Amino acid sequence: MAEELLVPTTTDRATVYNALFPQIQALIGTESDLIANLANVAAALKEAFDFFWVGFYIVKEGQLVLGPFQGPIACTRIAFDKGVCGASYSQKKTLIVPDVEAFPGHIACNSASKSEIVLPVFHRNGTVAMVLDVDSDQLDDFSEVDALELGKVLRLIERKL
Numbered sequence: 001m002a003e004e005l006l007v008p009t010t011t012d013r014a015t016v017y018n019a020l021f022p023q024i025q026a027l028i029g030t031e032s033d034l035i036a037n038l039a040n041v042a043a044a045l046k047e048a049f050d051f052f053w054v055g056f057y058i059v060k061e062g063q064l065v066l067g068p069f070q071g072p073i074a075c076t077r078i079a080f081d082k083g084v085c086g087a088s089y090s091q092k093k094t095l096i097v098p099d100v101e102a103f104p105g106h107i108a109c110n111s112a113s114k115s116e117i118v119l120p121v122f123h124r125n126g127t128v129a130m131v132l133d134v135d136s137d138q139l140d141d142f143s144e145v146d147a148l149e150l151g152k153v154l155r156l157i158e159r160k161l
Contacts (some may be wrong), residue, residue, distance in 0.1 A: 007048045017149035020048050024153055028160070037160060038130075039068035041153060045134065046070035052113060053135040056121075057085050059128060064089060067130065075109040083107035088118035088131050094147045098140040110135070117142040121154050123161050 008019050024044050028037040038056045046054045047070075055069025057078055064078040064085055078085045083106055088095045097116045100106045113135040120128045132154060136142065 005044055005047055013049070013143075014145050014149065016048055017145070017152075020044060021149070021152060025156060028156060032160070034157075034160060035068060037157060041157065042068050042070045045150075045153075051134050052137040053110065053133070055133055056130050057133060058130040059089070064131060071135070072110050072112075075107055078107060084116050084118045085131050085133050088120050089128050092120055092122075092128055094119045094151065096142045096144075096147060098142075100135075112137045114139045115141045117146050117150065119147065119150055119154055121157055121161075124158075129158075129161055 005023055006019065008015055010016065024041060027040050027044065031037055042054045042056065045051060051071075053069065053071030053074065055071065055074060056067035057064035058067040063080060066074055066076045080086050080089050084095055084097050084100070084103055095118050097103045097106075100108075100113055100116050115136045115138060117134050119132045121130045121132060123129045132150060134142070134146070134150070
C-alpha cells in the first residue's frame, strides 16, 4: 500500500469520500491488527478532510477510552452517559451536532471544537464496540453526507471485529 493518499482537490465531500473509500479499503484490507487499522483510518480522514480532530473511543472498563486519533490531545475517558460520544454510544446512533456549545452536557476536550459528528461502531452481536468522533473548528460542518460515507468506512472496521 502506498504511503500517501490520492485526494481530489474539490470541496465536494461526497467526491472526496468516494475517492477515499477504496484507498481505506486497501489500506486496512489485509491488516488484522485493530489498533493499526483504527490509526490508519483516523489518519486518512484527517489528511483527506483536514478535520480538527478525528479519533476513536473504545469501550473498555465500563466507559469510552481514547484510542487512535489525529489532532490535539484529547479527553482520555468518557462516561457512557456524558457528552456527544456518550450519547452516541447510549443511543446507538449517529449524532450530528452543528454547535457543540448548544449540546446539553457537551464535554469540551478542546475549546476550538465547534461542531461534531459521532458514529457508533458495532460488534456482530449488536453491542457498541467503540465510537468514531470527528470534530471541526467550524460551526455546522457536518451533514448527512458525512454520516452516510463515514458509516460506510465503519462497516469495513466492523467486519474485522
